[in-house]
Amino acid sequence: MLLIECPYCGVRDESEFTYSGEAHIVRPLEPSALSDKEWADYLFYRSNPKGLHREMWYHSAGCRRYFNAVRDTVTYKFKCVYKIGDSQPNLDELSSSAKHPADVEAK
Amino acid sequence: MNKYSIFSLARNAMSHHEKWQRAWRSPSPKKRYDAIIVGGGGHGLATAYYMAKEHGMRNIAVLEKGWIGGGNTGRNTTIVRSNYLWDEAAQLYEKSMKLWEGLSQDLNYNVMFSQRGVYNLGHTLQDMRDIQRRVNANRLNGVDGEVVDAAELQKRIPHLNCSPDSRYPVLGASFQARGGTARHDAVAWGFARAADNLGVDIIQNCEVIGFRRENGEIQGVETSQGYIESPKVGVVTAGSSSVLANMAGLRLPLESHPLQAFVSEPIKPILDTVVMSNAVHGYISQSDKGDLVIGAGIDSYNGYGQRGSFTTIEHTMTAIMELFPIFSRVRMNRQWGGIVDTCPDACPIISKTDIKGLYFNCGWGTGGFKATPGSGWVFAHTVANDNPHELNAAFALDRFISGALIDEHGAAGVAH
Amino acid sequence: MKRIPNGGRIDRSKPVNFSFEGKSYQGFQGDTIASALLANDVKLIGRSWKYHRPRGVVGDGAEEPNALFQVEQGALTIPNVRGTQAPIYDAMVVNSTNAWPSVNFDVMSIFGAFSRFLPAGFYYKTFMWPAKFWMAYEHIIRQASGLGESPRESDPDHYEKTNAHCDVLVAGAGPSGLMAALSAGRAGARVIIADEQEELGGRLLSSSELIDSKPATKWLEETLEELASLKNVTLIPRGTVFGYHDANFLTIAERLTDHLALAQRSGPRERLWRVRAKQVVLATGAHERPIVFGNNDRPGVMLASAASTYTNRYGVLLGDSAVVFTNNDSAYQTALDLKASGMSAVTLVDARASNENLIEPLKAVGVEVINQCAVVNVIGKARVIAAEIQNLSDDGKSIFGAKQRIDCDIVATSGGWNPAIHLYSQSGGKALWNDDKACFENGISVQDQVSVGAANASFSLVDCLTEGAQAGRSAAIAAGFNTKNTRIPGVSCSAGTDLTPLWRTPTEDPPGRGAKAFVDQQNDVGVSDIYLAAREGFESIEHVKRYTALGFGTDQGKMGNISGMAILSEALGNSISDTGTTTFRPNYTPVTFGAIAGPEIGENLSDPVRKTAMHTWHQENGALFEDVGQWKRPWYFPKLNEDIHQAVDRECLAVRNSVGIMDASTLGKIEITGKDSGDFLNMIYTNAWKKLGINTARYGFMLGEDGMVMDDGVTIRLDENRYFMHTTTGGAASVMSWMELWLQTEWPELEVYLTSVTDHWATAAVAGPNSRKVVDSVIDGIDFDKDAFPFMASREGLLAGLPVRVNRISFSGELCYEVNIQANHGCFMWEQLIAAGAKYDITPYGTEAMHVLRAEKGYVIVGQDTDGSVTPIDLGMGWAISKTKDFLGKRSLERSDTARKDRKQFVGLLTDDPKVVLQEGSQIVNNASDQIPLPMLGHVTSSYYSACVGRSIALALVKNGHQRMGDTVYVTTPDKGFVSAKISTTVFLDPQGEKQNA
């Protein structure tokens, strides 16, 4: 049961939020200039990492703002949250701040 | 290989079961194999078995990072059916169903495939339209199916709540009589034993940590037990597929999510079929041991933790209480999760890749147990011939580029 | 009765009558089923799962594998009640499980005789021939499986749930938990302390130690008093902490009424606590483990600590003589307890060499101590008659010498203690093997959590109290409170904790040969099964678990798992830490489905029922409802004796010939404001929006980025910078978040705000040739003239002085006005319109008639005629796609497969026999006589009898359909036949749209 910090409302229970997938997937400015393959990459292909993941959440039952977060997909711990438009945190720095082995490796 | 039978059991009983052979060997990896299958789940083991059996490839290995069958194979709700909507999917799953029907004999291992029938409930008029559509399509595809109305359903499943007063009353169901369940662990073990018997090396505690390739061709795999050379590598790692793809410098149209399930304490037989409901989101059957086996929907977020959120369990439990109010005083014994590799069209990827000799079989998401034999069968063909079988041609990666998706969300809503 | 004259925590002044297997017994208030049966000298209480061997009570708590009962009957019956924890109450009806016709004479015990043919995994090796017989074999296997019986009636009980937040959650209220709660509570922290037992106190309840020179129970009483007086401390007895999830979210199942006599029960049966804790202290104690030996499952063989508990806490006289078999110090107290209870002979058999300090107190009271020996076998079937012991070699690996028989009624055994690390492991922690203490213990904590006391492998009372106090204090400090040390009470003398591991008594023969020795009694897993698994190559402990069912039961291996792991490592010749544990998972102990589902079930609560402002009117006027999303929409309004077809025909004809009225409030409504609204809509919809006139409406398609139709609806431009969007009923919420997603993440520079107004407006669609007259007669301030207020226009007016917005849009193809009013007035508006329409026999119609009416016009319903794989071009609506601008999904339409010309396309179907109504969902083929698998062209998405057209009509998606007008195709029927039909346009009525433009 995640506990999520909305950058606007503060820490709230998971049930107030809607997960919104990988963050920073920018819509191509000129879709028609893309090959089918490039377009498919934008549409469907995801990094789906095991470990730190930049992802989007929607505070659907709260302030209805989307925001970004870095979460570990193994420990499910949030490393940080940041507003849309804020610069992306550096994943390497975040992962080196892992508290202990269990933080990075599944049981 | 010791042949398993009632007679061998009796004979071995006389020798205090001291003479049973290992079900499979525990070999050290060779330097080189003709082909390597990464992932010792049901699909990987089945692939190796059919490669050996159907394509005569004997110098092959299955590499499993943990213990075989410990991934989703060991944590699914074991529902088997083939009543998928679209032709491509129906044919693939039906192939699997046919293999299931002779599997215990073929493997000489009782996988306890129990054709107790599977009901998919409809709760809205649109559900019923979809059910009609799917059953009609199934019949024309040679897949058995039947639409059952609420009154008939009540007769067949006396404890199902078909009251018009429930929140989303049961209006009817589709029924596949040949569907049912199988003993998940036995499937992995049966394939492992049969594959081993044909010379396949099954290597546990051997994690693939990298790929070697040259000129766009695969050379072999780096593993926790060292480098192993092979011109062909088939990756069948379900929830970990993206991680493996990443090692090879590829990306896949997949996301890995937690999917949870739970069992009750064992109780005397009370439910002799499988009941699934997309609308209220739960599915239930009773195992041969007596526990009610119940599956939930996926947790929304990406996760490799083999666990999910409690709300998902609560939600599913509410659904089960709606369908079977009589189970309210029964107790939940254990809950767990798996990592499912979900694909945008709820259909698998059984495909060559841009790297020659590297193949992926993944994206089965929440519903691949039922496909275990069929998946192995077509993937064996694909790897052995460097070309898909006609049954899996439509499931290649290029469909994401062309747009020829096979959208099974309707049939697969909760796809188990 | 077998009772010690006094002492214990039972209330001898309150006898309790209950029945077991139809026979009446008496116990006392404070007894559990297990203690009461033992006090009545009932030792045989059940049959084992596979072999149906007679079984008795072994433990005194959650670890109990055998004492599982069926309690009560009918709707109230509960399967698999753990008798060691369930209290008795007056008139309680208890039965054994898994025995027929009775525990004493169980027909199925025949399986015991065949046990040698039923080793672990036997069914994988058999029942394969003949193949078709498997279902029959399976039927028999199933009948034999399972323990208790599920109720067959709905549960009359009510279950509650609550959320809770605290600074410190303490799981377990033994000495360590209580000290933790006390020191955190004194510091002012919000504390929740839960214990699964009937009383708080843990092992203190059966302890004979002194704390602060008082009996432990006295200290307990005072401590509980103080805790109860602290307002910031919540005590939850009968509360099992059964799950430890991410972010310190824990679940507690509190049992509220199960301990009461049926007649005394009221209120909810259980309450599920969903706790979010800042800090967690796990003080869950430890489970004693037995030493495994031959026939160790005979009724009367039990854990040493359980023997002490039954003696000290429940005042049970367990028999006349006992053998206590141990490899550690703790069971010495048991020997003393048993002797003190009045037994004539107590023999302590210690696998270790003698230790004068330990022996002395025993000798003093006449307990015989035998060292370096082990119990090898138990004599007796339905109850213990004697134990056989033999000499044990120094290394503990072999036995030798003559068997010595010691007659006894019970054999109490202790192989050491397993800290209850379940919750710690659930939290994500990895248990570590402690070689000195021979147990798994809390490793690194991965959440804000600490384990204390026996749960932390600290077994002496002093350590338990000290660790508890420290943990409580640290937790309070971590949660932001300031506090001093708590005084640690003094303890007289703490029992020793020395131990030499011995998992099973060695045998002369290999494990498969001698008497059966059980590791997991609930699953009938013996030492031989573990050896067999290892022999067959199941080397991972996870494989062994699954092959043998070790730890699979309702006890989840609390008693046997660790021993099983040790025995496996012995079989494999590796170390226990290499073997490792299986995964600990919720639930700690089983929890009722009812508690987890909670009160939110049934017609009103399982999912919100959304209702419109006119809902009551619809109800009062006989509407039947259709579920659309969470909404209840009127489906049709049957008049007396009408069936659905008659009602729908009548409703449709009324709309086409006079006037009908439909509740359209459920459509999603979103206001889009800001100077960039037009640009935004241009991206969201396929068509162009910026040139739309004020107060005019336009139909739009919304696509996913994959190019497939996602939603549709009419949007009206209210003024220069304001639009009013309609979405489908089911799509409203997702469209809103879809649009917010794009606005907030991709185009934050656009000046656009979105506001949902779905609930603000109530909407009535007044449709039919007479609709103009009806709305004109009740609405002021609008010129309803055909030209002044044309089709696709929008106007504001007043209805009885209340502002309304009227949109001339139509989903029926009729002249139609959709009247919107502030929802509080919705019902009033509806009644006004009905009254005004009376002279035209205005007819309320529901979704079914609406579907027919729109189908007559070939209008699409997203979700019925589309399924997520259909583009607007497939629907024949390429005209709605802008060639000049980009929009979401546009690029996908150009992909090779999506741009194919022969995709499935939206067409009409007319059956050759006009009376035949196709079934929705039918499949369409070119040639019905082809072989199966028969290539399919598509399917029927919508199909009705149209009273207005005078024949059946249908809509379908057909491969290359747009090029196949007039072709004959064949359509499946429910009886597996086919009917012929011709492909037609989708418009069956008024192709020029004269009616809606009238």
Add this chain to the structure above:
Amino acid sequence: MPETKIISNAKSPMVEIDFSSIKCPGSVLSICEHAFLGHINIRGSLDNSKFAAAAKKSLGIDLPREANTFVEHNAKTILWLGPNEWLLVCDADGTANLVETLKSNFEDIFSAVTDVSGGNTILEISGDRARALLLKGTPLDLHHSVFSKGQCAQTMVAKTGMTLWQVSEDPVYKLIVRRSFSDYLGHWILDAAREYHEE
């Protein structure tokens, strides 16, 4: 407080729910509906000083900037809903005028003012059990040290969203629920309050 559920031609969203069927003294639990109030949704950015000023001019008080707080002024309650969103609750009578005033003062400023009065209803919940009742359905921590007078939050209650604010320390809570969900919430409350009935 007496409830009014029907006036001349208007029906409150919870017209079907009878809170007086909860059989316990008001000091234990008391619930009533405040229907027919004005609800105005305001969007805009306080970073835009023109917007802030125009809002103050229209309302006589600053829009609350701090998350999860509300202000009261001249019989108006203004709740923070998000970084650029507020809800104003006022008397029904003044609503239309206020909407007009706001709109005209916001002329040419990026903003939105929307009357949503028909879409919402308000419940007032008080009594010793008020907090416990709400906690059955909401994941929010309502302990006085965490959530107290002057604070508000948008969150879930049971399976619907709500906007909750604490009016007094007693505690007295008010919550807004959407019209179409209100009947459901009413049933949920009646069910949740069963425990507190005194026979």
